[in-house]
Amino acid sequence: MSCAACALKLERGLGAVPGVHSASVNFATRVATLECAVDVSAERITGEVERLGYHAIVPPGGDQDAGDARAAMVAAREAEGRDLLRRTIVGAILAVPVVVMAMTHGSVPLLHGAWTDWTQAILGTAVMAICGWPFIVRAWRQAKAGMTSMDTLVALGSGVAWLWSVLVLLVPALTELARDAGAADAHGKPLQFEAAASIVVLVTLGKWLEWRATRSASHAIESLVDLAPPRAVVLRDGIECEISAAEVEVGELVLIRPGSRVPVDGTIESGRSSVDESMLTGEPMPVDKATGDRLFGGTVNGAGALRMVATKVGSATVLAQVVRAVEEAQGSKAPIARLADRVSSRFVPVVLAIAVVTGVAWMVLGPQENRFGRALVAVVSTLIIACPCAMGLATPAAIMAGTAAAARRGILVKGGAALEALARVTTVVLDKTGTITEGRPRVHGVTTLGAATEREVLSMAASIERASEHPLARAIVAAAEERGILPKPASEVVAHPGQGVEGVVGGQRVRVGTPAWIAASAGLAAAALDDEASTIAVVAVDDRVLGSIQLRDASRPSSRAAVASLRALGIEPVMLTGDRVAPARAIAAEVGIDRVIAGVLPHDKAHSIIGLQRGGERVAMVGDGINDAPALAQAEVGIAMGCGAAIALEAADLTLMRGDLVALPIAVRSARRTLRTITQNLWWAFGYNAVMIPLAAGALWPWTGWMLPPMLASAAMALSSVSVVLNSLRLLRRGA
Numbered sequence: 001m002s003c004a005a006c007a008l009k010l011e012r013g014l015g016a017v018p019g020v021h022s023a024s025v026n027f028a029t030r031v032a033t034l035e036c037a038v039d040v041s042a043e044r045i046t047g048e049v050e051r052l053g054y055h056a057i058v059p060p061g062g063d064q065d066a067g068d069a070r071a072a073m074v075a076a077r078e079a080e081g082r083d084l085l086r087r088t089i090v091g092a093i094l095a096v097p098v099v100v101m102a103m104t105h106g107s108v109p110l111l112h113g114a115w116t117d118w119t120q121a122i123l124g125t126a127v128m129a130i131c132g133w134p135f136i137v138r139a140w141r142q143a144k145a146g147m148t149s150m151d152t153l154v155a156l157g158s159g160v161a162w163l164w165s166v167l168v169l170l171v172p173a174l175t176e177l178a179r180d181a182g183a184a185d186a187h188g189k190p191l192q193f194e195a196a197a198s199i200v201v202l203v204t205l206g207k208w209l210e211w212r213a214t215r216s217a218s219h220a221i222e223s224l225v226d227l228a229p230p231r232a233v234v235l236r237d238g239i240e241c242e243i244s245a246a247e248v249e250v251g252e253l254v255l256i257r258p259g260s261r262v263p264v265d266g267t268i269e270s271g272r273s274s275v276d277e278s279m280l281t282g283e284p285m286p287v288d289k290a291t292g293d294r295l296f297g298g299t300v301n302g303a304g305a306l307r308m309v310a311t312k313v314g315s316a317t318v319l320a321q322v323v324r325a326v327e328e329a330q331g332s333k334a335p336i337a338r339l340a341d342r343v344s345s346r347f348v349p350v351v352l353a354i355a356v357v358t359g360v361a362w363m364v365l366g367p368q369e370n371r372f373g374r375a376l377v378a379v380v381s382t383l384i385i386a387c388p389c390a391m392g393l394a395t396p397a398a399i400m401a402g403t404a405a406a407a408r409r410g411i412l413v414k415g416g417a418a419l420e421a422l423a424r425v426t427t428v429v430l431d432k433t434g435t436i437t438e439g440r441p442r443v444h445g446v447t448t449l450g451a452a453t454e455r456e457v458l459s460m461a462a463s464i465e466r467a468s469e470h471p472l473a474r475a476i477v478a479a480a481e482e483r484g485i486l487p488k489p490a491s492e493v494v495a496h497p498g499q500g501v502e503g504v505v506g507g508q509r510v511r512v513g514t515p516a517w518i519a520a521s522a523g524l525a526a527a528a529l530d531d532e533a534s535t536i537a538v539v540a541v542d543d544r545v546l547g548s549i550q551l552r553d554a555s556r557p558s559s560r561a562a563v564a565s566l567r568a569l570g571i572e573p574v575m576l577t578g579d580r581v582a583p584a585r586a587i588a589a590e591v592g593i594d595r596v597i598a599g600v601l602p603h604d605k606a607h608s609i610i611g612l613q614r615g616g617e618r619v620a621m622v623g624d625g626i627n628d629a630p631a632l633a634q635a636e637v638g639i640a641m642g643c644g645a646a647i648a649l650e651a652a653d654l655t656l657m658r659g660d661l662v663a664l665p666i667a668v669r670s671a672r673r674t675l676r677t678i679t680q681n682l683w684w685a686f687g688y689n690a691v692m693i694p695l696a697a698g699a700l701w702p703w704t705g706w707m708l709p710p711m712l713a714s715a716a717m718a719l720s721s722v723s724v725v726l727n728s729l730r731l732l733r734r735g736a
Contacts, residue, residue, distance in 0.1 A: 010023075010032065010049065010052060010054065012147075013048055013049075013051075013052045013145060013147075014032060014034060014045065014048055014049070017036075017040065017044060017045065017048050018040075019036050019037040019039060019040040020034055020035070020036040020037075020040060020045075021035045021036060021037075022034070022035045023035075032049075032056075051141060051144075051145060052141060052142065052145055052147075080211065081208070081211050084204060084207055084208035084211055085208050087130050087131050087134075087204050088131070088201065088204050088205045088208050090130055091127045091130050091131035091197070091200065091201040091204060092201050092205075094123045094126050094127045094130070094197070095123070095124075095127050095194070095197035095198060095201045097119070097123055098119075098120050098123045098124050098127070098193050098194045098197050099194045099197070099198060101116045101119065101120055101194075102120065102191065102193065102194035103194070117169060117191060118169070120165075120191055120193040120194070121165065121166065121169055121191075121193060123193070123197070124162060124165065124193030124194070124196055124197045125162070125166075125193075127196070127197040127200060127201060128158065128159075128162050128196055128197070128200060131197075131200035131201050131203075131204045132154075132155070132158050132159070132162075132196065132199075132200035135151045135154045135155045135158070135200065135203070136155045136159060138151045138155075139151045139152045139154070139155035139156070140155075148348040148349055148352070152348050152352075153347075153348055153351060153383075153386060154199060154200065154203050156352070156383050157195075157199055157383045157384050157386065158195070158196040158197075158199040158200050159196070160379070160380055160383045160384070161192040161193070161195040161196040161199070161380065161383075161384050162192070162193065162196040164192055164376075164380050165191040165192045165193045165196070168191060169191065192380070192384065195384055227261075227298040227319060228245060228261075228263065228297055228298050228317070228319055228320075229245055229260070229261040229262075229263050229298075230244065230245055231243070231244060231245060231263070232244070232245045232247075232248050232254055232263035232264065233254065233255040233257070234248060234252050234253060234254050234255070235252070235253040235254075235255065235307075236252070240255060245263040245264060245297075246313075246314060248263060248264050248310050248313050249310065249313065250310055250311060250312070250313055251309065251310060252309070252310045253269065253307055253308070253309060253310075254266060254307070254308045254309075254310050255305070255306075255307060255308075256271075256273075256295070256301045256305065256306040256307075256308055257301070257305060258273070258301060258302065258303050258304060258305055259300070259301060259302075259303075260300075260301055261297075261298060261299065261300055261301070262275070262295045262296060262297050262298065262299050262300075262301060262308070263297055264297045264310050264312060264313045264314075264317055265294070265295065265296050265297050265310070265311055265312035265313070265316070265317045265318055266294070266295050266308035266309050266310045266311050266312075267292065267293070267294055267295070267308065267309050267311055268289055268290065268291050268292060268293050268294075268295060268306055268307070268308055269291065269307045269308060269309050270291055270306070270307045271290075271291070271304055271305055271306035271307055272288075272289065272290045272291075272304050272306075272497045272498060273288075273289050273301055273302045273303060273304025273305070273306055273497050273498075274286035274287065274288050274289065274302035274303070274304070274470070274497050274498055275287050275289050275295065275299050275300065275301055275302060276299060276300040276301075276302065277296065277299045286302055286470070286471070288497060288498020288499070289306070289497075289498065290498060294311075295308050296317070296318045296319065297312075297317040297318065297319045297320075298317075298319040302497065303495075303497065304497050347689075351382070351383070351386040351693070354382060354386075354693060354697060355379050355382045355383050355386075355697075358375075358378045358379055358382055358697040358698065359375045359376075359378065359379045360375075362374050362375035362378050362698065363375045374698070374701075374707065377707060378696065378697055378698045378707065381696035381697075381707070381708050382693060382696040382697050384696075385689075385692045385693060385695075385696045385708070385716055386689060386693055386696075394678060394681035394682045394684070394685045394724050395678050395681070395682070397681065397724055397725045397727075397728035398674055398677040398678045398681055398727075398728040398731065399413075399419060399674065399678070400728070401674075401677075401728040401729055401730075401731040401732050402419055402670060402671075402673070402674030402677065402728075402731045403419070405670065405731050405732050406667060406670045409663060409666050409667075409670070411654060411655070411656060411663050411666065411667045411670065412654065412655040413653070413654050414653050414654065414655075417653070418637050418653030418654050418671075419670075419671045419674045419675065420671070420675055420678070421618070421620070421636040421637035421653070422620060422637045422639075422653075422654065422667060422668060422671035423668070423671040423672040423674070423675035424618050424636070424675075425571060425618045425619065425620040425636060425637065425668070426570070426571060426572065426617050426618045426619075427571065427572045427573075427574055427612055427617040427618065427619050427620070428566055428571050428572070428573050428574070428619075428620045428621075428622060428664070429574045429575075429576045429608075429609065429612070429619055429620070429621045429622065429631070429635065430573055430574065430575055430576065430593070430622045430623075430661070431575075431576060431577060431621075431622060431623035431624060431628050432553070432575055432576075432577035432579055432584055432587055433553055433577065433579065433624075434623075434624040434641060435622055435623055435624050435641055435661070436555055436556065436559045436575065436587060436591055436593075436661070437553040437554060437555050437556060437559075437587060438553065438554055438555075438556055439553065439624070440471060440475070440553065441471055441472055441475045441535065441551040441552065441553055442475055442478075442479070442551065442552065442553070442554045443458075443475055443476060443478075443479035443549055443550070443551055444534055444550045444551060444552040444554070445534075445549075445550040446458060446547060446548075446549050446550070447547045447548045447549075447550070448546065448547040449544075449545055449546060449547050450544070450546075452546040452547050454547075455483065455485055456546060457539050457546045457547040457548075457549065458476070458479060458480045458483065458485050458549070459480065459485050459486075459487070459488065460505060460510050460512075460539055460541060460546060461476045461480070461510075461512045461537065461539045461549060462476055462477045462479075462480035462481075462485060462487040463487040463488040463489070463490045463503075463505045463510070464490055464493060464501050464502070464503050464505065464510050464511075464512050465477055465501060465512060466487045466490075467490075467493060468495065468501060472535065472537060472551055473501070475551055476512075476537065476549060476551075479549075488505050488506060489505070490503045490504065490505045490510070491503060491504045491505075492504045496513065496517065499513050499514055499516075499517035500512055500513015500514060500517045500518070500537075501513065502521075508541050508542050509541070509542050510539070510540070510541050511538075511539075511540045511541075512537055512538070512539050512540075513537065513538060514536070514537075514538070515536055515538050515548075518538045518540050518545070534550035534551060534552050534583065535550070535551045535552070536548050536549070536550060536551075537549045537551065552583060552586070552587075553583070553587070555587050555590045555591050556660050556661070558660045558661060558662045559590075559591040559660070559661050560590065560591045560592055561662070562660070562661035562662055562664055562665060563591050563592045563593060563661070564592060565664075565665035566664065566665055566668070567592075568665075569665060569668055569669070571668065572595070572617075573592075573593050573595075574593070574595045574596075574597065574612070575587070575588045575593050575595070575596045575597065575598075576597045576600060576605060576608055576609075576621075576631070577596075577597070577598050577599075577600065578598075578599065578600055578601065578605075579598060579599070580598060580599060581596070581598040581599060584596050584598035585598070605628065605630060605631035606630040606631045606633070606634040608631070609621060609631050609634045609635050610634060613636075618636050619635045619636055620635055620636065620637045620638075620639055621634070621635035621637075621638050621639065622639040622640075622641070622656075622661070622664065623638075623639075623640065623641070624640060624641040628640075632653075637653045637654065638653050638654070639653070639654045639655070639656060639664065639667070640654070640655045640656070641655075641656055641660075654667060673731060674731060677727060677728055677730070677731055680727060681724045681727055681728065684720070684723060684724060684727070685720065685724060688720045692708075692716055692720075695708050696708045
């Protein structure tokens, strides 16, 4: 049973607990969210989860305790993965000799005889104990709860094959009975240990692959939590104290040193600085801060020292809200319901009913001389051939081939749900900064006044800015170097955070900064030089303005072609950005995007995605910043740029490793081919069961006198799985 189906079973079970109003299980992060009455105890919930065959960790109250609970859940998740991998490897090592012995059918004398029968029994039983026991336990617990699942079929199919083999080995008379019923030949006993072993090993392997695909989902939240610094410096009774960030109280004075992360949200009491808020806004240029401005936990202070009054701490900070937004978006995202999961709730009871009816029919209507033998053969064959190996492989096999082929093109996929979602998208939402654009400012133009020349404007500006590490300063210096302009020596250089920089070049006072600062400091009007689509740096020398430099975040050269390819695939591109409307529309016009959503705060980006989804759109979100994480999680599929922030990579379902949008249309085409292959595999798997189950039940016996023995049922089951795998491998040959 897949994780999605597990989540569905748990939701139903927990929802049935008295006092629980609603239950939602996030199968990616393994978190269950309950709305219940106050008298519902944690022990009652834990008991219900345990009764359904799973383990529960209940987080205590408080921010610190919640962190400890999160660490416990991470440890439990990693332990589960190690356990699945260990069971798969050991089970496969033990199962290979069993399959080899069984498949020779007496043609190799060395592998034929009583010793091989007992060797198969010992190794097959060990495989059942290692790989099959968890399925049996879960199936039994679910049966006691009145539920069935794919675990039920795995447990019954492998368990019946194993039990049949043990009985044949211990009761020699059953061999003759099976031979009379056409279920054994002259090569030896009709043992089915290889069927039992191969079933449980293959399904265990599938569950490990699924675990790997879902594990990365929770990494996004863990990375977000790590952004908040663990320590803070506060003023208490006039004394600086370094304390845990969790101990900061609202109203306390917090000291923010140059280059340090802000521990909590607050308002600046004194000081000026530039603060890197890219982890929230995605914009690369630091934001100038002064007295009265807000600071957000997790952002990085620049060169100035700040005193801040804490206004929001702990779970109330903006960073904590982003964490919750990611959790809620992942939890509210409807699981991609695979066809196998959608029908499993009906398929399992139908197969069990067919097996029972088959046994009863043979006992009542079969030949009197061997009714029991034929009934046993029919029941065993039905359960073995109905075991969902092909169904279990239909999706993972195609996903493995599709993701491997995509990886060759620089597209990393975190699971089959992402491929299916991407194949169905109708709208792609693109973040601006670092996604459509290069994520760093460039000189877009130079305006001169009077007799000044463009070279003179750039020369003066570069001479003052060359010692600065500010992104705008680096862009001005780079533009001068591209034009062969060498900066001149500058002295008495003073930086004014958030306003500009001034110094002396060749005996002249040179100022480079915002129009407002130039007007205030030098009394020179520069408002007429403003440009809403650009960041303006005015250059003034002594008592005159030489001109201005317009800086913009330039679009990537490949973005326009990628947008055109998306339109050719029938997908509408939309720009979503926290930047101002004017620069956003300017970039959108450059790359051919008509629809722009600008000025959106980080925690509101997910709401923009929800708005598109409510309009009937299937949305893919492409971003590269921490501020994009909630939107990446909310969209049907989140896509990160390989050059982006680590948290964006973790929150996304796909990663474009090339760092530009060229691979995006390729990823869509790859996903669509993979989805077609998955559909073909599932139709084959279901069609196979629809045809073979009646044959295993003995539908042809009245006309042909022929029954499908368990040995052939096992071979047919294997053939179905091989067919699914071969069909999936075509994706590799085609390059997806």
